[in-house]
Amino acid sequence: xxxxxxxxxxxxxxxxxxxxxxxxxxxxxxxxxxxxxxxxxxxxxxxxxxxxxxxxxxxxxxxxxxxxxxxxxx
Numbered sequence: 001x002x003x004x005x006x007x008x009x010x011x012x013x014x015x016x017x018x019x020x021x022x023x024x025x026x027x028x029x030x031x032x033x034x035x036x037x038x039x040x041x042x043x044x045x046x047x048x049x050x051x052x053x054x055x056x057x058x059x060x061x062x063x064x065x066x067x068x069x070x071x072x073x074x
Contacts, residue, residue, distance in 0.1 A: 004061075
């Protein structure tokens with residue numbers, strides 16, 4: 001479990017590092033655009049990203065109960 005969390009954090013750091021390395025000016029533009037948005041719009045964007053992320057994680061790591069339900073007894 002902890003290995004998956006560390007792997008995920010490492011993958012995020014790699015992607016973030018590549019963006020800052022390859023497109024630093026684009027990051028400045030995006031940050032300025034975000035700065036101009038209202039707090040409520042930023043919260044809505046955050047909520048949307050959270051839901052999409054949870055869906056992706058759920059699709060990859062399906063609950064154990066779903067796999068246990070497919071096992072037939074005897």
